[in-house]
Amino acid sequence: MDHATDAFVEVTAKDLKEAFSVTAEVVINITLDQDKVEEKEQKEFSAQGKDLRYLLFSWLEEITFVLITEGFAIRRIKFDILENDGYTITAKAYGEPLDFKKHNFKVEIKAPTFYEMKIEQNNGVFMRFLLDL
Secondary structure (H helix, E strand, C coil): CEECCEEEEEEEECCHHHHHHHHHHHHHHHHCCHHHCCCCEEEEEEEEECCHHHHHHHHHHHHHHHHHHCCEEEEEEEEEEEECCCEEEEEEEEEEECCCCCCCCCCCCCEEEEEEEEEEECCCEEEEEEEEC
16 A cells, blocks of 8 residues: 555465565565566575564564665565564575666665554464555
8 A cells, every 4th residue: 555655565364474475575576576586696684573563573674674785686585483582584585686777676665664563363364564665
């Protein structure tokens, strides 16, 4: 959903893993054309949170960091979610150095926000969050 210079995103998924996978795809595709990225290199990263809201915030922030700050175009991400005294995602991104023309760079995501962030788990997972563009 568009909101001026922000993007409200709503995700419905069967479980947490699928929901976090979809959120990654959303961030990547808001930024560039994921289908134009080749898997030439890989980068490892992680996200942590004391609860699912903080984990989602950290996840969105880390993907944005890899894309924008490190200049790494992501084709796909392989990851695991671990739960013990909070949550941790360990991830590996596959892609190549960002090429603005080749990857059709669209917009820079400045940061995720907690504004109206929502995560519900009832017969699946619903997530809503706002990205500051």
